[in-house]
Amino acid sequence: MTDLFIHFFHSPVMMESLLPTLLIAVVTATMSVMVLAHRLSFLTVGVSHSSLAGLGLASLLGLPLLPSATGFAVLIALLLALMPQKKGISEDAGTGILFAGSMALGITLISTSTSQVNLFGLLFGSILTISATEQLWLWLLAAIILTSCLLACRSWWSIAFDATTAAANGLPVHGLRLLLYGIIGLTAILCVKLAGIILTAGLMILPASCAWLWGRSLSGLWLLSLLFSLLGSGIGLLTSYAMDWPAGPAIVLALCVLFIASWGISWLKNRVR
Amino acid sequence: MNQPLLAIHDISFSNGKQTILEHISLTLEAGHFLGIVGPNGAGKSTLINLIAGLQQPDQGHIDLFGQCLKRFNRRRLLKKVGFLHQLHDQQPRLPMRVCDVVLMGLPGYANPLTSAGKHRQRILQALRHTDMEHAFDADYRNLSGGQRQRVRLARALVHQPKLLLLDEPSAALDSKRQEKLYALLRRLCDEQGTAIIMVDHDIAAISSHVDSVACLNRHIHHHARKGESIPDHIWQSMYGEHIQLMAHDAACIGCAPATGHSHD
Numbered sequence: 001m002t003d004l005f006i007h008f009f010h011s012p013v014m015m016e017s018l019l020p021t022l023l024i025a026v027v028t029a030t031m032s033v034m035v036l037a038h039r040l041s042f043l044t045v046g047v048s049h050s051s052l053a054g055l056g057l058a059s060l061l062g063l064p065l066l067p068s069a070t071g072f073a074v075l076i077a078l079l080l081a082l083m084p085q086k087k088g089i090s091e092d093a094g095t096g097i098l099f100a101g102s103m104a105l106g107i108t109l110i111s112t113s114t115s116q117v118n119l120f121g122l123l124f125g126s127i128l129t130i131s132a133t134e135q136l137w138l139w140l141l142a143a144i145i146l147t148s149c150l151l152a153c154r155s156w157w158s159i160a161f162d163a164t165t166a167a168a169n170g171l172p173v174h175g176l177r178l179l180l181y182g183i184i185g186l187t188a189i190l191c192v193k194l195a196g197i198i199l200t201a202g203l204m205i206l207p208a209s210c211a212w213l214w215g216r217s218l219s220g221l222w223l224l225s226l227l228f229s230l231l232g233s234g235i236g237l238l239t240s241y242a243m244d245w246p247a248g249p250a251i252v253l254a255l256c257v258l259f260i261a262s263w264g265i266s267w268l269k270n271r272v273r
Numbered sequence: 274m275n276q277p278l279l280a281i282h283d284i285s286f287s288n289g290k291q292t293i294l295e296h297i298s299l300t301l302e303a304g305h306f307l308g309i310v311g312p313n314g315a316g317k318s319t320l321i322n323l324i325a326g327l328q329q330p331d332q333g334h335i336d337l338f339g340q341c342l343k344r345f346n347r348r349r350l351l352k353k354v355g356f357l358h359q360l361h362d363q364q365p366r367l368p369m370r371v372c373d374v375v376l377m378g379l380p381g382y383a384n385p386l387t388s389a390g391k392h393r394q395r396i397l398q399a400l401r402h403t404d405m406e407h408a409f410d411a412d413y414r415n416l417s418g419g420q421r422q423r424v425r426l427a428r429a430l431v432h433q434p435k436l437l438l439l440d441e442p443s444a445a446l447d448s449k450r451q452e453k454l455y456a457l458l459r460r461l462c463d464e465q466g467t468a469i470i471m472v473d474h475d476i477a478a479i480s481s482h483v484d485s486v487a488c489l490n491r492h493i494h495h496h497a498r499k500g501e502s503i504p505d506h507i508w509q510s511m512y513g514e515h516i517q518l519m520a521h522d523a524a525c526i527g528c529a530p531a532t533g534h535s536h537d
Contacts, residue, residue, distance in 0.1 A: 037367055152383075153385060154384070154385055158377050158382065158383075160367060161365070164358045165357075165377075165428075167325075167326075168326070168327055168351060168354070168358070168438075169352075169356070169377075169378070169380075170347060170348030170349075170352060171348075171383075172348075216370055216412060217373050221368055
């Protein structure tokens with residue numbers, strides 16, 4: 001076991017990816033609290049998948065991948081925020097339509113593109129091959145997300161608790177919701193490098209889900225979510241190194257195990273009481 | 274007479290298909306307790322929402338604290354208003370302590386450094402008003418419906434509003450708690466000069482506490498001050514021909530047998 005740690009910390013590839021992984025863990029832990037509070041789990045699935053269309057478009061036109069995908073994901077998230085207001089379509093149907101449509105568009109564009117795209121990496125993540133430019137992009141996105149969160153978390157929480165009273169207290173509920181959806185779009189893109197398009201939703205839902213059973217307030221929930229997220233990412237990355245598994249799926253699996261443990265202990269505790 | 278806290282000038286509102294409110298005018302001075310009664314779908318909640326700036330009237334305007342309520346000054350004016358709406362989603366999902374729920378009613382809540390500990394005294398005072406101070410640290414999700422309603426009321430009171438808008442605040446409360454609530458509201462009017470508008474369906478329960486009662490069904494059919502009665506034909510035009518009036522308390526507004534004179 002000690003050997004594993006020593007080898008892990010001496011592996012340049014692992015060291016290179018450790019910091020971005022932990023950064024992503026902090027961001028997703030924070031945002032997952034809001035995703036759960038506003039019941040936006042399906043939105044995170046939709047937005048992360050729709051980024052494939054952005055990536056496809058970028059690879060076809062030779063644009064930089066991450067910035068194009070970011071723009072596209074934010075656009076889709078904002079569209080989803082505005083769509084339910086136009087009567088006749090529910091939010092989950094809207095998410096489903098945009099999700100399937102943009103996924104289809106993405107695959108078609110990538111298959112016709114002449115440039116080589118690592119589709120498996122896009123779908124399941126490739127944090128171990130992160131470039132310096134991508135690192136810079138991750139830090140920039142993380143800074144934007146965490147700053148917005150710090151400024152708006154209380155307002156978002158208040159809206160999730162009781163939107164009508166929040167509006168009557170003078171909060172710009174509509175604008176704050178748009179901001180939340182946009183920031184969720186940014187977070188999804190941040191995760192795509194680590195967990196890929198398909199597993200991103202796991203990172204954005206699981207940390208707060210583990211914490212939800214134990215937290216009693218917003219700050220308590222956030223701290224627990226952070227703890228679970230960092231623990232899951234650490235265990236996942238270590239396991240991926242030891243077993244030679246891809247890092248993204250290993251982290252999501254570790255978080256799933258933590259969730260089951262958290263749920264089981266909470267269930268036992270309630271039974272004993 | 275003091276300048277009114279609230280002046281509603283001839284407002285009308287429709288939801289696109291049908292007219293909900295028509296030609297409503299109303300003024301309210303500090304310390305006045307107004308009850309609004311009317312049948313289901315009469316527009317009672319809509320009127321409260323219009324005053325709280327949640328919806329905009331199609332015509333007419335609302336003056337709050339001497340200023341016309343507009344989009345740009347809405348946030349500043351609403352800081353002095355307490356608001357309690359009817360709750361449809363009964364089961365709370367978010368993990369919250371009671372003190373955090375009340376803290377949400379303070380204007381500084383958006384600042385992440387504001388904590389319930391820093392405002393402990395104010396929160397306790399608001400909870401004391403509704404007899405919930407013992408639950409300061411309790412998990413809001415574990416409270417009963419009536420207890421949650423009292424915590425929500427404490428949230429509406431914590432910033433000591435000058436105008437309080439309450440939509441069926443007694444809905445989840447037993448009759449003893451209802452009486453306590455009405456007595457508390459009366460005290461706020463008399464001691465702190467708070468103006469209150471309360472929507473309630475039970476005119477008999479509120480009539481001995483309020484200063485006046487407005488009968489609303491799309492427009493204000495009648496506005497009775499304390500000691501006045503509401504004529505039979507008003508009741509019938511609001512609720513239909515089949516209503517039978519039973520006078521059970523001579524002191525209560527609207528309950529005494531009609532004498533036929535109209536106030537407005």
